[in-house]
Amino acid sequence: MAATFTDQVHIQVKAGNGGAGCTSFRREAHVPMGGPDGGDGGNGGDIIVVADSTVSTLIDYRYKHHFRAGNGVHGKGKRMHGADGESLVLKVPVGTVVRLLDENMEPCEDIADLTHNGERVIVAKGGHGGRGNIHFVTPTRRAPSFSELGEPSDPIWIEFELKLLADAALVGMPSVGKSSLIACMSAARPKIADYPFTTLMPNLGMVRSDDFSFVVADVPGLIEGAAEGKGLGHEFLRHVERTALILHVVDLTGGFEGRDPVHDYEVINRELELYAKELADRPRIVVANKIDVPGTEEACKRLRARVKADSEELSEKLLDEQGIDIEDPIPFFTVSAVTRQGLDSLIAATATRVYDLRAAAAEEPQPEYDQVWEHKRQLRDSRFEVIREEKHAWRVVGRGVERMVVQTEWNNDEAVSFFQRRLERMGVDKALKKAGAQQGDEVRILEVAFDYEDEEWGDEEFDSIIDREG
Ligand SMILES: Nc1nc2c(ncn2[C@@H]2O[C@H](COP(=O)(O)OP(=O)(O)OP(=O)(O)O)[C@@H](O)[C@H]2O)c(=O)[nH]1
Ligand SMILES: [Mg+2]
Structure with a gap:
């Protein structure tokens, strides 16, 4: 997909x-x-x-x-x-x-x-x-x-x-229904099964809400210790780090092990925070799934209360620290991927949030245009290597020496002797001597070959040369 x-x-x-x-x-x-x-x-x-x-x-x-x-x-x-x-x-x-x-x-x-x-x-x-x-x-x-x-x-x-960068990521413990939800919300058809770690690679789905569309990622399940690399966690938290909105999915049934949904919710929050501090405050929506299963009402009530408390606390924090006034920064939705109950409201709320976050991102100052990476092979390199190819033949390999070879007019004696003096200045002669080269041995660079002269060159006369290699 x-x-x-x-x-x-x-x-x-x-x-x-x-x-x-x-x-x-x-x-x-x-x-x-x-x-x-x-x-x-x-x-x-x-x-x-x-x-x-x-x-x-x-x-x-x-x-x-x-x-x-x-x-x-x-x-x-x-x-x-x-x-x-x-x-x-x-x-x-x-x-x-x-x-x-x-x-x-x-x-x-x-x-x-x-x-x-x-x-x-x-x-x-x-x-x-x-x-x-x-x-x-x-x-x-x-x-x-x-x-x-x-x-x-x-x-x-x-x-x-x-x-395609996802706008929102479905995050949660294994088997909470993340893949089931993306299947309901989009045309994505990931594998869904009742064992943990069904999803091994993130799936992307395009979700439509009226005229607006956005991309949701279904991320493999996280477990306690994910931030330290347990389970499949670490690698996938990287994807979460890139998305502006987290859809935190909690299984109201507590899974086969009968886990406490509120505890699950805390574990995931802690892993996100441990992985990257910024993730603790990343905009999020809490999605309580499997509301269709009888007997989940009590857990749902407790989770709702807990999320409400967190939301109020965050609301105050945002107002105090950043002067941002958001009434309910952590909205809570109850849904069922089986009956589709609550899904339309969740999709509409997610769309609104994504729309606002995209607008906010566009307002953010763009990084400096002159952020430049230079392809590392292109870095000027004065290092070289001497390799013995035959008993009396040596090859010198290195970007700097090779560049000198292609820039030399080989039919011009003066240019050739200049080239040989530069090689000496770079320490190539010394390196050849150290490697055991003898007078008259062949030295090869790219397609060019010349004899090795075992003698000391005087190089004082070249001090005035402007050397671009630095
Ligand atoms: N009753 C009920 N079962 C659900 C619901 N959503 C998912 N399931 C079931 O829960 C199990 C796990 O669903 P998945 O969608 O594979 O869960 P997941 O979160 O993607 O799991 P991992 O990929 O392993 O992390 C499957 O057996 C689903 O049929 C729901 O809303 N109600
Ligand atoms: Mg899955």
Whole structure:
């Protein structure tokens, strides 16, 4: 049933490539050979996913599957910086989970769970622009005739899954009739049986009340100790935490064990509070179920009195602490999922409450728009690893070193020797030596291979280089 409410799409996204840096020298009328003036390439644009409350479905991604951000423009002479590529913003409904897919199109990493309007995540970071030759001037290299290439960015496949967030959650001990109630209130048809823990996964049901509709979740039963992980509790309390309204269901018959309904009510309240302090004050409606069973009148009376007392206490507390005046903050309803007695009033009251809570949520200040998660694979990484592939062949793996390889002009000797000095600066030579590399061994990074030179490089001449990796 829950499947009816989820929507899933797979799309391919590609951030922009970085533009190449420029190798150029100043031309002036009276200067035979001017200094270097090659500007930097622009950065590639990012792919950004934003939760937007004006979007309600993933329909935009059903038929179009490929999305690209703009590439950075190459740098030019006269120190002209290439323009950055334009970022592409993909809007998704609030409640969308974003995941990375592997080569078999299976989800392999959660990227983000966008639960608030305005929350966003950079799923693919644009490639860095290459630096122009002006950056590579040193006291001993006045006229560098090389620059960096732009960093390319690879396409990735991602999944969007829209999880409908429930407006209200049916919470209670096992077998109190939560699944029976959702079956009466909506088109959901969960399994119903007279043994505990019939429901193992939450079910969602769309409930209609006149023109208004809202989503109710049937959560697996909670028992004493649920907040510490007993039963199925902990995992499902997480769902409850996300819903604005709790429908607390109490079995008036006390179940097979002949439990006391008032005690059940207290146990559930305590578990909610133990799980998260805010849940103690979460708006709720108490639903006393199985009123059709003879002999439940006495228990019903006691529960009603208890809930009334709690409601009055909360009413005073809300007025004192928050200045909010609500007459009966914990309404009490008696129903039967078997005879449907009391259900229409319960549905109408729930609808009104959900309507008000949605309106209140819309008034709440939105989280800062610049809440940004950066996909962790995209973090610039200066760490690397040395792996022995053969007796005399080593592979160096790491985002930073690999990026240097793709940004180097391999047909330009000066650029290559610059690359080798940077490797040395990063500590790659030292690490190779420590691992046991010998003069003349092969060193591989991506598709490039070169010889290992066991000698000390002097690196003082590079101190003036602006190092973007920091
Ligand atoms: N007489 C009577 N029996 C009911 C009522 N509501 C549910 N039941 C019975 O109570 C038992 C448990 O109902 P479920 O709806 O499966 O209870 P649940 O709260 O979803 O239980 P778990 O999923 O195990 O937590 C079943 O045998 C239902 O037929 C009711 O209003 N009156
Ligand atoms: Mg159930």
